[in-house]
Amino acid sequence: MTTLFTAPTRVGAYARLAKLDIWDYYLAVPLAWSLCGPARDDPAALATLGLFLIGAVGVVAGAVAFDDVAGFRDGRDWANCAPRDSASAAAPPRRRLHRKPLLTGELTEREAVLFGWGATLFGLLVWTWTVAFAEHHPLWSVLLLAGCFFGAVQYSRGIKISYRGLQEVVLAGFGAGLVLAAVGLCTGELTGFAVVQAALFGFGPLLVGVYANTRDARGDASVGRPTAAVLLTGRGNRLFIAALTAAEVGLVVAASLLGAAPWWFALAMLPATGLRAAQLRHGVGYGDLAGARLLGLHAHRVTVSLLILVNLFAPLLGGH
Known part of the structure; x- marks a missing residue:
């Protein structure tokens, strides 16, 4: 596929692959903090939330990178970026391609896959550390966090949840799970x-x-x-x-x-x-x-x- 333009830096291409400009899932952490009541001022709870946020960035970055890889492989992203009146157009508008560094040729498929695994592993390690560090780790909270991790990683890879009619469930469930898991690790209560x-x-x-x-x-x-x-x-x-x-x-x-x-x-x-x-x-x-x-x-x-x-x-x- 022809490269349409070159990014100023590869860092920018990886940042767009990770969709770092869309930070709405990460708002689960300040919301969880506000739900912690008296624990809001507890240094241990604040540290737990900080680690939780860092891990969430890794997990989400890996999930969206894998989604871009899947969309690149099956042609979905190219079709969705094309002008609305011609799905087979050879050159989609650049503004639609800007957030798809695989389509622009700024990153190779192999680079995107390696980034996805690296980000996912990083997120898993930090979330594991978060659970070990937290003062509270009720089973329901740990299971919720494990479910969030599984849903994110398998969203467009492995069993490809989003290709099996459950995309909307994951979109809502992942966000809700982040909030509740974070509250549980900080307070142990629900x-x-x-x-x-x-x-x-x-x-x-x-x-x-x-x-x-x-x-x-x-x-x-x-x-x-x-x-x-x-x-x-x-x-x-x-x-x-x-x-x-x-x-x-x-x-x-x-x-x-x-x-x-x-x-x-x-x-x-x-x-x-x-x-x-x-x-x-x-x-x-x-x-x-x-x-x-x-x-x-x-x-x-x-x-x-x-x-x-x-x-x-x-x-x-x-x-x-």
């Missing part, structure tokens, strides 16, 4: 409100991914990658996205009404709810999938920021 917040965190990457998958449905279908956007009709997929959005908002409201969260929780989350409504309008209403994906990133970041504020101020306002 509350209903923490579970609610972990689920809301998981909705973040999920409600970014479903819009991206809708945009990439043609390329995914061509290689047999069965995302919801591939398996459902256009109308069915729109209903699926609307249902996910309603489920996230419904979880916030139900948590307030049923006592799992402070009574004012739903009011505090209104800015995030507004962004979700705008995302749904852009993506499902107007068909602006790129705009909806971007709004999804903003909505996730606002959601996490609001959750952290809720956790910090709830004791002062008579909450959990």
Whole structure:
């Protein structure tokens, strides 16, 4: 495949392979910190969270590198980067190729695979150290962390979970698992409100991914990658996205009404709810999938920021 342009540095190419500019999963760590209550000021807990974050960067970098390798091998990434009116176009726009250093020829397949294994091994070693170092290591937390590692590594390699119709489950479950595993290692405890917040965190990457998958449905279908956007009709997929959005908002409201969260929780989350409504309008209403994906990133970041504020101020306002 012809090299379209040369990167200024190979470091930049590896950084783009690792998708270091997309840091939304790593927000699980500050959210977990805010859920630690009195342990927030414990140096051991802070060190545990620091190690956890470093390990997460390695695991995620390895997972996305393997995903790029899989997309390069089966042609999915080339098809998805091509202009929307011609999947067989010979030269996709450079802006779409910028984050795919394998397609641009900046990195070879072998280099990407070695990077993926190196990052994965690094993440595994750091997470193992994190569990050994943590003051608390309940079995459920260790199992959650092991599940996150397995799901990330096997997402596009090995059993290829994302090629077996479970992509959406992994997108949400990985994020929720990170939050709960980190809280468990720092406190050894699990509350209903923490579970609610972990689920809301998981909705973040999920409600970014479903819009991206809708945009990439043609390329995914061509290689047999069965995302919801591939398996459902256009109308069915729109209903699926609307249902996910309603489920996230419904979880916030139900948590307030049923006592799992402070009574004012739903009011505090209104800015995030507004962004979700705008995302749904852009993506499902107007068909602006790129705009909806971007709004999804903003909505996730606002959601996490609001959750952290809720956790910090709830004791002062008579909450959990």
